Amino acid sequence: MIKKGILAVFICAVITVLYVYQQKSTYNYEYFSVGQDLEHHNGLKFAGSEACISCHEDIYKQHMTSAHFLTSxxxxxxxxxxxxxxxxxxxxxxxxxxxxxxxxxxxxxxxxxxxxxxxxxxxxxxxxxxxxxxxxxxxxxxxxxxxxxxxxxxxxxxxxxxxxxxxxxxxxxxxxxxSVSCLECHATFAKTTASSETKYELSKRSMILGVDCERCHGPAKKHVEYQNKFPNDTIGKHIVKQSQLSRQQKMDMCALCHSGSKTKAPNKEFHFVLGDTLDNYLVKDFRDYYRAKYKSKLDVHGNQVELLEASKCFQKTETMDCNTCHSPHSNERGNLSMFNAKCINCHTHQNIECGLTEVADMQTKNNCIDCHMPMLKSNSLKIQNESGLVQVKVRSHFISINQTSKSKINQYIDSL
Known part of the structure; x- marks a missing residue:
């Protein structure tokens, strides 16, 4: 006779699986080969993000609505x-x-x-x-x-x-x-066919779409197998933990896609995983390279990491990184009150009364970021529509006092 507790767990598991298949119906498993023990370049095997649900169901459901998950x-x-x-x-x-x-x-x-x-x-x-x-x-x-x-x-x-x-x-x-390079910031994994001599012949059965759990946490089959075997061990094994990483390692994970001024080493697509050093995957030293050659192209689109690193908020603390303000698991876009609370959390010891008294609407809404991190036109992200060439506006990650134009960014570029 099945115990009530076991039966309840079984019913929850069935409901969860049905939920996942309903929400993730965009996947055609012809292009999703985790069931075939897809192997990363470092030799570790993927488990498939669905394997994370039994222990991380809430995080998984949140992540399914995020721009990362939906990017392909x-x-x-x-x-x-x-x-x-x-x-x-x-x-x-x-x-x-x-x-x-x-x-x-x-x-x-x-x-x-x-x-x-x-x-x-x-x-x-x-x-x-x-x-x-x-x-x-x-x-x-x-x-x-x-x-x-x-x-x-x-x-x-x-x-x-x-x-x-x-x-x-x-x-x-x-x-x-x-090419496989084009997919690196829009997929969890992709690689060329075994016989390919170019970056344009892709293996359909070695492709995981979306920036999923294992893109940021690494291939997790060994981790999942261990935790399933020892469910009472609450200290995760065989997985990289954020707490073990330096600030630079955390930043490098985001910089892989949110730092456009870089030149990748050949045949290194999808090799980088959390805990690596990004410089190992670039032709030249990452930071020296963009400062020497690309400083004039620093842009609100693609250069979020460089702009954040140029901000005093970042420079005056040893702990601030991308995750200080962003949860990679959630869809937080447009949640001004939440981002405002992030600002207040670090500035509670200061006089944070807004000095722009004429901007009453922003004060009423407690909107820090539209003044200090405004939406600016991108020089690199442009689209052609019926009205002509349009520069798309993107949130600036250069945090500045009363930043209402690109002047502050340009001053930083000139100082490099």
């Missing part, structure tokens, strides 16, 4: 945002052509139509969605073992289909080939 998914009616949101289902190209996104029995397609002749000229299946949908999304298509970016992207702020970055306005172009 399989294409479905729930992951292609523009299907229901776009003002109209058409991207006009020149005088006679347009792209539309259409659903067929086997999925969604980007369709190129000659409007003058009312004929379809080309179709490409949308296999993968890249981008969480906070700013926008791009779409990838498989052609045998190669991925290609399609010309149609979706820009969320204006609810418009737009040219994918790099495509010329009013010009029909071939889909752009995607």
């Amino acid at each position: 998914t399989m294409a479905t009616d729930t992951t292609i945002k523009g299907i229901y949101e776009a003002n109209n289902n058409k991207l006009k190209i020149g005088k006679h052509h347009s792209f539309t996104i259409n659903e067929k029995q086997d999925g969604f397609y980007q369709t190129l139509k000659n409007d003058s002749l009312n004929t379809i000229e080309k179709e490409h299946k949308i296999d993968m969605v890249i981008g969480s949908g906070v700013k926008g999304q791009s779409y990838f298509s498989w052609q045998k073992d190669k991925l290609f970016q399609l010309q149609t992207s979706y820009f969320v702020p204006t609810k418009q289909w737009i040219n994918s970055p790099g495509y010329k306005e009013h010009t029909i172009a071939k889909p752009r080939p995607i």
Whole structure:
């Protein structure tokens, strides 16, 4: 006879599994090979993030709504945002052509139509969605073992289909080939095929989409097997712990993707894991390299780590890192009161009354970040829409007093 406690655990497990499959239906397991003991470059094997649920269910559920988790998914009616949101289902190209996104029995397609002749000229299946949908999304298509970016992207702020970055306005172009390097900041793992001599032939069955648990914590099969065997051991084994890391090691994990001024060593994609030193994966010393060559390109998009490191808030403490203000597990976007509380937590010993008395609205809302970390136009993140070239606004991570323009950032750049 099954004891009530065991029965309750079993029922909870079934409910959890059903919840995960419902929420994570965007995964097509043809491209998700954890069941085949997918192995990282360091020899450790992946367990699959679902294996984390039994011990970390709340964190897992929170993470499923985060931009990290959603930064790459399989294409479905729930992951292609523009299907229901776009003002109209058409991207006009020149005088006679347009792209539309259409659903067929086997999925969604980007369709190129000659409007003058009312004929379809080309179709490409949308296999993968890249981008969480906070700013926008791009779409990838498989052609045998190669991925290609399609010309149609979706820009969320204006609810418009737009040219994918790099495509010329009013010009029909071939889909752009995607290398394994392009996926490094949008996936947990990917690698080239065994026979590939280029970075463009990718192994479909060695790909884990989304920035998932094991992207930041490392391949965890050994950890999961141990904890399942010894469930009463509450001190996690065979897993890297944040508490064991230096501040620089913590920063390097984020800098891998949030620090654009770097040149990667060849064939090092997806080798870096938590606890490594980023300099080992770059052609030259990371910090000296960007200061010497890229200081003029320091930008609010992609250079969040450098800008934070340039801030006095960061420089005057030995403990502040990215996780001081951000939880990598949660969707915190737009939660101004929470971020404001983070500021207050460190400044309680100071007189924090806002000096900008004319900005009454910000004071009322206790909004620290819109003054001290404003949304600024990016020089590197630009999109082409019907109005022309648009610089996308991104939150600055250079924390400054009364920073209302790029002047403070420029002063820092000049001092390098």
